[in-house]
Amino acid sequence: MAIVRHNWTRDEFLLVMNLYTKLRYGQFNYKNPEVIKLAELIGKSPGAVAFKLVHLSRQDPKHKDRVKGLANPGKNAIEMYNDFTNNWDEMLYKSELLLSKYQNKRIEELTLNQSEIKEIEDDIMLGKEGKDIERIIKSRVNQSLFRKIVINNYSNSCTICALDIKSLLVASHILKWSENFSNRLNPENGLCLCNIHDKAFELGYIGINSDYTILISKEAKNINEKQTYKSIFGRHENTSIILPDKFYPNIQFLENHLNTTFKG
Numbered sequence: 038m039a040i041v042r043h044n045w046t047r048d049e050f051l052l053v054m055n056l057y058t059k060l061r062y063g064q065f066n067y068k069n070p071e072v073i074k075l076a077e078l079i080g081k082s083p084g085a086v087a088f089k090l091v092h093l094s095r096q097d098p099k100h101k102d103r104v105k106g107l108a109n110p111g112k113n114a115i116e117m118y119n120d121f122t123n124n125w126d127e128m129l130y131k132s133e134l135l136l137s138k139y140q141n142k143r144i145e146e147l148t149l150n151q152s153e154i155k156e157i158e159d160d161i162m163l164g165k166e167g168k169d170i171e172r173i174i175k176s177r178v179n180q181s182l183f184r185k186i187v188i189n190n191y192s193n194s195c196t197i198c199a200l201d202i203k204s205l206l207v208a209s210h211i212l213k214w215s216e217n218f219s220n221r222l223n224p225e226n227g228l229c230l231c232n233i234h235d236k237a238f239e240l241g242y243i244g245i246n247s248d249y250t251i252l253i254s255k256e257a258k259n260i261n262e263k264q265t266y267k268s269i270f271g272r273h274e275n276t277s278i279i280l281p282d283k284f285y286p287n288i289q290f291l292e293n294h295l296n297t298t299f300k301g
């Protein structure tokens with residue numbers, strides 16, 4: 038598509054923010070196929086899209102210093118980032134829906150895998166329709182996006198033990214999603230954990246301090262087989278989690294988990 042120079046529309050910026058959530062900082066460059074694909078879709082140059090991605094990263098407190106030399110990110114980047122921060126649930130879905138329209142696809146085709154689509158078709162077969170189906174699609178799309186964003190943000194490995202087999206990784210919630218609707222899609226409420234550490238975190242055998250070091254509960258220490266304890270828990274105690282690329286785990290959420298779930 039020919040590149041037409043015009044000011045950025047809000048929709049175009051929304052699509053860049055959507056891509057921002059899915060890429061790591063090192064992937065914000067004009068040679069990245071994802072950046073090129075979006076640039077073509079909205080009729081911008083890959084360089085212009087990459088530049089906007091870096092501008093957005095300036096809103097992330099953990100990246101502020103890294104991109105100090107850049108020109109002012111502009112009102113649009115600040116507003117867009119804040120809109121997402123204030124309402125991840127709606128904004129993420131809205132941006133994904135827009136992306137599906139730009140690509141002339143249904144949102145479930147764009148975001149879900151075959152087995153997830155099949156489950157929705159089964160719901161339709163069971164007689165669900167209209168608003169119910171819309172709600173089911175939205176909820177599945179959001180779950181799938183959260184998983185992709187969190188796992189990619191942690192470079193596809195467990196933040197405790199570094200296991201990097203994708204099928205054994207979970208996008209875990211720090212604040213339980215069933216108890217905290219407003220943060221269930223917030224990437225700062227996500228941790229990439231392997232199945233065993235996900236369960237251990239959920240049950241409170243593991244906690245994470247505000248300095249991102251790992252705490253192990255007394256109950257976990259009671260495992261009889263000392264080698265097993267050491268390999269699953271002990272060797273990680275008081276070491277730092279493997280930090281993500283952006284969207285660092287929210288300190289208040291971690292403290293809440295320590296106060297309500299961690300067994301001490």
Ligand SMILES: [Zn+2]
Binds near residue numbers: 195231232
């Ligand atoms: Zn692990």
